[in-house]
Amino acid sequence: MQEVSPTRPKAFLIDMDGTLYFKGQPCPGAIEVVNYLRQENYQLRFLTNTTAKTPKMLHTQMQALGFDIYEDEIFNATYACLQYLRAQPGASCHFMVDNAVKAFFKEIPVDDNAPDFVVVGDYGEGFDFRTLNHAFRLLMNGAELIALQKNLYWFSSEGMFLDCGAFVTLLEAAAGKTATVMGKPSETFFKIALESLQRSPSEAIVVGDDITSDIMGAENTKMRSILVKTGKFKPGQLENPVAKPTWVLNSIAELPNMF
Numbered sequence: 001m002q003e004v005s006p007t008r009p010k011a012f013l014i015d016m017d018g019t020l021y022f023k024g025q026p027c028p029g030a031i032e033v034v035n036y037l038r039q040e041n042y043q044l045r046f047l048t049n050t051t052a053k054t055p056k057m058l059h060t061q062m063q064a065l066g067f068d069i070y071e072d073e074i075f076n077a078t079y080a081c082l083q084y085l086r087a088q089p090g091a092s093c094h095f096m097v098d099n100a101v102k103a104f105f106k107e108i109p110v111d112d113n114a115p116d117f118v119v120v121g122d123y124g125e126g127f128d129f130r131t132l133n134h135a136f137r138l139l140m141n142g143a144e145l146i147a148l149q150k151n152l153y154w155f156s157s158e159g160m161f162l163d164c165g166a167f168v169t170l171l172e173a174a175a176g177k178t179a180t181v182m183g184k185p186s187e188t189f190f191k192i193a194l195e196s197l198q199r200s201p202s203e204a205i206v207v208g209d210d211i212t213s214d215i216m217g218a219e220n221t222k223m224r225s226i227l228v229k230t231g232k233f234k235p236g237q238l239e240n241p242v243a244k245p246t247w248v249l250n251s252i253a254e255l256p257n258m259f
């Protein structure tokens with residue numbers, strides 16, 4: 001018999017990388033947990049800070065791994081940014097993002113000379129002196145800075161790579177501006193995710209492997225959270241945690257025991 005928690009949520013906001021899959025493979029039991037949550041009629045959102053891919057590309061990737069999820073359940077910083085810009089009709093942008101992501105923003109007016117916003121995401125080798133200096137000048141001329149996410153580096157099979165946060169930090173320092181960050185752990189990100197579900201913070205639980213993005217984001221937005229010990233998790237992180245998860249599980253496979 002399942003014991004039903006008195007504080008049973010209406011929705012789960014589940015991190016993808018490190019929680020549902022890791023290094024290109026589904027985490028053990030994760031596919032079944034998603035099926036279980038769907039069967040139990042929970043509303044679901046799948047979260048990621050990846051901005052190099054559109055929700056459509058992420059959806060294809062998740063389906064290939066065997067997850068039964070819908071494209072409109074995938075919530076990344078790119079989508080959060082689109083919602084943020086939609087709420088400011090007429091605002092123009094200079095984009096520092098790769099072409100697939102730029103196409104995702106096609107409804108937003110582009111202005112490369114005097115934009116309202118400079119939007120910085122994964123731009124890989126697009127970041128060079130010329131492009132960064134151009135962005136710097138736009139900021140000095142009054143544009144505001146938006147960062148899709150602010151991770152400083154990432155790991156690939158070829159080694160470590162600078163991530164867009166390193167360039168955002170450079171632009172912030174040079175232009176004396178603070179970026180509005182769209183990805184986890186920003187409050188903006190989690191608020192837009194909750195709005196898309198028409199739920200209040202008390203009705204949702206965040207599940208993730210990353211204390212600094214998932215758990216801190218939940219704390220910023222006053223949601224309960226579950227830290228899973230897969231993916232990025234390291235035991236030392238629980239000694240002086242920057243944010244406190246409500247619960248800790250060995251992996252997402254244990255979630256159906258709770259709810």
Ligand SMILES: [Mg+2]
Pocket residue numbers: 015016017018019208209210231232
């Ligand atoms: Mg993760």
